[in-house]
Amino acid sequence: MICMTTDSGANMVKALDLNAWTRLQCFGHRLHLAIEKSAKDPRVDRTVSILKKMVSAFSFSWKKKxxxxxxQTEMKLPPHKLITDSPTRWGSKLAMIERVLEQEKAISEILKADKKTRCLVPGxxxxxxxxxxxxxxxxLxxxxxALSGEDYVSVSYVKPVLHLFKEHLLKADDDDTDLSGEMKMTILNYLTDKYKDPKTENCWIWLHLLIQGSK
Known part of the structure; x- marks a missing residue:
């Protein structure tokens, strides 16, 4: 049995199909796609658009900086800079949002003082x-x-991580809003669907045995 971990490049997918080899897509890449899918919501799109304009307003104004x-000094806030979203890394979107929440009081006061940027104050x-x-x-x-590193073997962790997602991190709870619950469900359903293939399951079992046996 031959198994390879690849991205979703058409040439890689075709090569493995022609050789009848089992393909394990990079978990980090699949998680990225799952999260991006969960964020394709009008509410998220609108909010992210406002935040990106807000960050730009500070980036191009030394007075606002x-x-x-x-x-930050007056309000005893961490002396952090604002972060902008990068479309290739979902974590940057999360980091941008967290930073705005952290600096919300200072940001709002500055934006409200300028009639051109009042519309960017988060409601x-x-x-x-x-x-x-x-x-x-x-x-997440x-x-x-952690699961897309090139210098170490991580494939044996994928199945336990999926279980962790299902039973804990992405499990619905009473504190979820409608949006957070929908995002969790979208991510979990996407990953579950992508990893339900019997060949993938069989490959995981053998890889886990081989890795454990080599320790």
Whole structure:
């Protein structure tokens, strides 16, 4: 039995199909796709759009940066810079949202003082969306990098991680908002569907035995 871990490149998929080899897609990449799918929601899109404009307003204004630094000291907030979203890394979206929530008081005061940027002050709806995204995605932060490393073998951890997601991290709870619950369900359903193939299951068993036997 031959098994390879690859990305979703058409040439790689075709090569393995032609040789009848089992393909295990990079878990980090699949998790990224699952999370991006869960974030394709009008509420999230609107909020992220506002936040990106907000971050840009600070990025291109030394006065706003100076005022942010002053208010951070005055309000005893961490002296952190704002973070912008990168479309290739879902973690940057989460980091941007968390940073805005952290600096919300200072940011709002600065934006309200300028009539051109008052429209960028997050309202209750945007804040609810941000908190929902953090609740759904925060616990998954470290798994993308940890399970897509190139310098160590991580395939034997995938199945236990999926179980952890199902039974704990992505399990519905009473504190979920409608949005956070929907995002959790979307991620879990996507990953479950992608890893339900019997060949993949069989490959996991053999790989786990081989890795454990080599220790």
């Amino acid at each position: 100076r005022e942010l630094a002053r208010l 209750y709806n945007e804040k609810d969306v941000m908190e929902s995204v953090v609740k759904a995605l925060g616990p 932060r470290d798994f993308t990098d």
